[in-house]
Amino acid sequence: MHCYDCLELGRTTVASGGCVVCGAALCREHTTEETKQIQQIQGMGQQVHPTRARRLLCGRCSKAEHDRSLT
Template identity: 35%
Template sequence: MRAPGQRCDQRPEGHARDEGVPVRRLTRDEEVTDVECYDCARQGRTASAVAVCMRCGAGVCVDHAHETPVEVRRAANPGQSEMPDPARHITCPVCYHAEGLDHGR
């Protein structure tokens, strides 16, 4: 929580970023070109993320992404309430397991 009069970009004393982690803001001319897979990074590997977990927002690579078809429904209106084609539900391994989509695997 901010102290009275503290700007949004000011960190409180002893903040984790003060522990030697360099922080640099991008300029308007720079762009972020690659997001890495969170699970690969935790395993000490580097892989480009190809999707973002819809549940937790972690970047996931092809190996860690779980794609599950999900039925899309509209609000109760006269006529068709279920859409004919399923949507994609992309999650990381942790959220896939937490949602029970792995069926105990």
Template identity: 40%
Template sequence: MKCYDCDTEARTDTSAIGVCDRCGLLTCQDHSHVVPAGVLVPNGLGRTLSPLPARRVVCHTCRAAETAR
């Protein structure tokens, strides 16, 4: 499978390594960001945040949107 962003740039030398957690497009290592993700775990009557973060993959476009101020 090919990275969506590389395909739009007419690059054919890269393969996708993951799927963006936000938009669902395939992304390569150059266009992806692996970011920490909080995990809610049951704790008594409620939930709490796990001390160990999980990880998720987002594409360059979604990462830029998430970090825009």
């Protein structure tokens, strides 16, 4: 599988991951790595896991998730 963003630029690069939002295959150069706090309901409250989960996103989905402006 090849990186979707590289293909748009006319390059062929082997993908090493995929965007968790849109599913596009990504090379390391086009991958945005973020973390997410995992919470779990337990008993009468929530438990926060000490280790944050890794999330791989493409640039477009990362920007869309963090852009607070409305069009």
